[in-house]
Amino acid sequence: QIRKVKQEVKCYGFWRKTSTATTKESVSKYIMSYVDETSKAAALAESRKLGYAAVQFGKQDPVEQGIGYLSKEEKGRIRVFGFLRDDVEKLTGRQPNHLSNDDRVIACHRAWMTRIEQHPGVKKFAHKFVLSLDPRFCELMTRAGRDSDALLVQGARTVLRFFDEKYYPGDRLGFLLGIRHVRQHIHAHILLVPWAESGRHLKVTDSEED
Numbered sequence: 001q002i003r004k005v006k007q008e009v010k011c012y013g014f015w016r017k018t019s020t021a022t023t024k025e026s027v028s029k030y031i032m033s034y035v036d037e038t039s040k041a042a043a044l045a046e047s048r049k050l051g052y053a054a055v056q057f058g059k060q061d062p063v064e065q066g067i068g069y070l071s072k073e074e075k076g077r078i079r080v081f082g083f084l085r086d087d088v089e090k091l092t093g094r095q096p097n098h099l100s101n102d103d104r105v106i107a108c109h110r111a112w113m114t115r116i117e118q119h120p121g122v123k124k125f126a127h128k129f130v131l132s133l134d135p136r137f138c139e140l141m142t143r144a145g146r147d148s149d150a151l152l153v154q155g156a157r158t159v160l161r162f163f164d165e166k167y168y169p170g171d172r173l174g175f176l177l178g179i180r181h182v183r184q185h186i187h188a189h190i191l192l193v194p195w196a197e198s199g200r201h202l203k204v205t206d207s208e209e210d
Contacts, residue, residue, distance in 0.1 A: 013131065013132055013133040013134055013137065013155070014131075014132060015129060015130070015131050015155075015159055016129065016130055016132075017127060017128070017129050017204070018128050018129060018130050019127075019128045020124050020126070020127050020128070020194075020204075021124070021125045021126035021127075021128065022123060022124060022125065023125065024113070024116060024125060026125065026126070027112060027113075027116070027125045027126045027191075028109060028113075030126060030128060030191050031105065031108055031109045031112060031176065031191065032105060032109060077101050077178070077179075078101060078104055078105050078108065078176055078177070078178050079153065079176065079177045079178070080096050080104065080108055080175075080176055080177075081157065081160075081173075081174070081175050081176075081177065082160075082172050082173045082174040082175055082193075082197070083172045083173070083174040083193075083197040084108065084111055084112070084115075084174030084175065084176065084193060085174075087111035087114065087115070087174070088104070088107045088108060088111050091107050091110055091111055091114075092107050096108075108176055112126070112193065115174075115193060115195075118199075119195060119199070122194070122195075122201075124194045124201075125194065126191050126192065126193065126194060127191070127192040127194055127202070127204045128189065128190070128191055128192075129156075129189070129190040129191075129192065130187055130188065130189055130190070131152055131155055131156050131159070131187060131188045131190065132187035132188075133148060133151070133152065133186055133187065135186075138186055148186045149179050149186070152177075152179055152186065152187070152188040153177060153179075153188070155188075156175075156177055156188055156190050160173055160175060160190075160192070164196075167202075167203070168196050168200060168202070171196040171197055171198050171200060172196060172197040173192065173193065173196060173197075173202075174192075174193040174197065175190055175191060175192045175193060176190070176191040177189070177190050177191075192204070
């Protein structure tokens with residue numbers, strides 16, 4: 001059965017830009033509700049939007065069977081990386097992983113808004129992306145006892161590290177990541193600060209060549 005599923009999986013996952021925040025209100029909404037787990041109906045709609053049809057694995061979804069393992073960390077936890085992590089530590093005097101999730105979300109919001117104030121006149125305040133795994137690949141991960149959360153975090157960090165090193169060498173990016181555990185697919189939402197630590201604006205578009 002696993003071999004059959006593996007043969008059917010053509011793409012294990014994909015990265016896609018979903019939106020750009022052009023108002024402070026949008027950024028606040030993204031951050032403050034970033035880690036909310038979607039309802040079943042919303043998950044179905046989002047799954048179809050991302051290009052995956054709803055997948056059923058018999059009476060019980062293997063992803064659901066392994067959810068206790070996959071979500072062993074705090075469900076809905078927000079993660080912070082790059083210079084934004086340093087900003088949060090300066091604001092709170094504590095490392096982000098030592099804060100409660102609620103305190104971490106608030107600190108991330110404050111840090112982001114402070115960065116915006118340092119860039120008057122900007123028209124783009126955040127770039128939002130999604131990294132999604134094919135549900136059949138999640139089945140394989142679950143059966144093999146592997147952690148899909150860790151794979152998503154590693155994948156997102158790898159993509160943005162490549163982007164950083166190729167286009168902004170010697171500079172640093174700042175971003176947030178939240179993982180959503182839904183029946184149809186496990187996926188990560190990434191919110192990227194639209195400028196590097198030095199203040200250089202990032203060139204991020206919807207075209208394939210950028």
